Amino acid sequence: MVEPKKKVVLIGAGNLGTQLAKALNRSKHDLVQICSQNETSAKLIAQKLPYTSYGSVKDIEQDADIYIIATNDASIAKVARDLSLGNKMVVHTSGTVDMKVLRPASSRIGVLYPVQTFTRDINVDFKNIPLCLEANSVTALTMLKHFARPLSNNLYEIDSNKRKTIHLAAVFVNNFTNHMYSIAHALLSENNSSLDILRPLITETARKVNENIPEKMQTGPATRGDHDTMLAHIKLLEGHKDYQEIYKLLSQSIIHSTITNNK
Amino acid sequence: MVEPKKKVVLIGAGNLGTQLAKALNRSKHDLVQICSQNETSAKLIAQKLPYTSYGSVKDIEQDADIYIIATNDASIAKVARDLSLGNKMVVHTSGTVDMKVLRPASSRIGVLYPVQTFTRDINVDFKNIPLCLEANSVTALTMLKHFARPLSNNLYEIDSNKRKTIHLAAVFVNNFTNHMYSIAHALLSENNSSLDILRPLITETARKVNENIPEKMQTGPATRGDHDTMLAHIKLLEGHKDYQEIYKLLSQSIIHSTITNNK
Numbered sequence: 034m035v036e037p038k039k040k041v042v043l044i045g046a047g048n049l050g051t052q053l054a055k056a057l058n059r060s061k062h063d064l065v066q067i068c069s070q071n072e073t074s075a076k077l078i079a080q081k082l083p084y085t086s087y088g089s090v091k092d093i094e095q096d097a098d099i100y101i102i103a104t105n106d107a108s109i110a111k112v113a114r115d116l117s118l119g120n121k122m123v124v125h126t127s128g129t130v131d132m133k134v135l136r137p138a139s140s141r142i143g144v145l146y147p148v149q150t151f152t153r154d155i156n157v158d159f160k161n162i163p164l165c166l167e168a169n170s171v172t173a174l175t176m177l178k179h180f181a182r183p184l185s186n187n188l189y190e191i192d193s194n195k196r197k198t199i200h201l202a203a204v205f206v207n208n209f210t211n212h213m214y215s216i217a218h219a220l221l222s223e224n225n226s227s228l229d230i231l232r233p234l235i236t237e238t239a240r241k242v243n244e245n246i247p248e249k250m251q252t253g254p255a256t257r258g259d260h261d262t263m264l265a266h267i268k269l270l271e272g273h274k275d276y277q278e279i280y281k282l283l284s285q286s287i288i289h290s291t292i293t294n295n296k
Numbered sequence: 297m298v299e300p301k302k303k304v305v306l307i308g309a310g311n312l313g314t315q316l317a318k319a320l321n322r323s324k325h326d327l328v329q330i331c332s333q334n335e336t337s338a339k340l341i342a343q344k345l346p347y348t349s350y351g352s353v354k355d356i357e358q359d360a361d362i363y364i365i366a367t368n369d370a371s372i373a374k375v376a377r378d379l380s381l382g383n384k385m386v387v388h389t390s391g392t393v394d395m396k397v398l399r400p401a402s403s404r405i406g407v408l409y410p411v412q413t414f415t416r417d418i419n420v421d422f423k424n425i426p427l428c429l430e431a432n433s434v435t436a437l438t439m440l441k442h443f444a445r446p447l448s449n450n451l452y453e454i455d456s457n458k459r460k461t462i463h464l465a466a467v468f469v470n471n472f473t474n475h476m477y478s479i480a481h482a483l484l485s486e487n488n489s490s491l492d493i494l495r496p497l498i499t500e501t502a503r504k505v506n507e508n509i510p511e512k513m514q515t516g517p518a519t520r521g522d523h524d525t526m527l528a529h530i531k532l533l534e535g536h537k538d539y540q541e542i543y544k545l546l547s548q549s550i551i552h553s554t555i556t557n558n559k
Binding site for chain 2: 105107129150155162189205210211212217225226236245251252262269278279282286
């Protein structure tokens with residue numbers, strides 16, 4: 034299978050843009066330019082890469098093969114309206130934005146949504162990141178798959194509707210889970226205890242569902258119907274009405290799921 | 297430092313009991329007996345260990361050095377009332393139960409609470425598990441530390457009050473986090489998608505807080521105040537009123553934390 038090297042322009046220099054630039058640089062593709070509303074951010078990334086220029090969207094290179102819009106969701110449609118790229122492939126990287134907002138930019142459009150959380154300074158191995166691919170024609174999808182293969186070993190064909198549900202589910206396992214860690218950290222800090230005492234538990238909780246179904250891994254007072262412990266916990270949370278509400282609602286939901294799963 | 301080998305009796309043959317028996321067997325201590333209300337469970341564990349007998353609490357060995365009550369929380373006080381062990385060390389393993397419920401059993405009592413989630417058939421490396429230790433005298437605490445050192449490299453001296461908060465925080469990072477995974481799994485299943493697409497994200501979310509403070513790792517629509525995406529998600533959850541409530545409450549809590557942390 035021939036997977037020809039592509040000339041890539043990346044638009045967006047935030048957390049995802051930074052990590053994507055690094056992954057493109059490690060792949061055999063040519064990242065020729067990074068564009069950003071914030072030229073300083075684009076410059077900071079481009080300067081670390083050997084063959085990459087930077088600029089604003091109005092100075093965009095016209096002769097690349099693929100244009101990746103990795104800006105925040107709210108800017109994607111605006112960026113697309115500012116581009117006029119004929120039939121060059123234009124994709125965005127969002128979990129929620131519809132593919133069709135890219136129509137003003139090109140006749141060949143698609144989505145490359147990496148299901149991962151990105152922080153500017155924390156490097157991730159792109160090879161393991163699931164990439165959800167979508168395009169507006171069979172030819173475009175084939176081209177996008179060939180392009181994505183050197184980036185990741187986990188490619189999925191996912192339409193816009195499915196992608197939105199995956200993004201929503203990702204909010205639960207990432208954003209909401211991280212908030213559970215933050216609440217725990219706040220409770221421990223008040224108590225002069227370190228989060229270190231919970232870090233092995235955090236790791237093990239995630240590790241278990243790598244090979245198991247989460248419903249089967251559920252433990253704790255709610256799932257075993259231990260009302261005394263739940264009442265003691267609710268009492269302990271007297272000073273935090275917001276955490277108390279969260280405790281009650283999630284415990285109810287676990288109790289409900291336990292009953293439903295055991296039916 | 298001399299850490300003499302101890303003769304141990306383990307009471308309880310559930311998830312924690314099973315894993316603790318394996319850890320004791322790997323340590324230099326002598327697990328002489330496993331007692332359980334359910335003799336079959338005790339037998340199943342004991343048969344796999346070379347020098348361990350099994351029985352019910354009424355047949356308990358009288359000449360061990362330390363007795364570990366690893367039953368469910370509700371049974372600890374009852375087991376303690378059934379024992380009469382003079383000044384032999386008696387400890388329980390619960391995150392929530394007060395140490396003093398052990399008083400009927402012995403004059404030397406304590407707690408050895410492992411901050412981890414246990415499943416009967418999933419082996420864990422006890423060496424990395426934080427153990428919270430408490431005892432009713434300096435001598436008893438010293439003895440308990442010496443006993444626990446071959447089991448784990450993470451020993452903490454924690455009193456009953458602090459231990460209760462740690463257990464509560466553990467509910468957030470384990471039970472509630474796992475429920476987030478379950479909700480994501482339910483949403484994906486309805487959509488004919490596999491949880492595999494989120495597993496790298498689950499792993500990375502946990503990995504990040506191994507070296508970082510969770511508040512600094514928060515991403516997503518709530519923390520960046522992206523109301524359009526939150527409204528779209530709430531709409532997507534129309535068919536699941538319970539998940540919708542959870543989405544709203546956790547998003548509000550993240551928004552509130554973001555404002556507080558940025559003050």
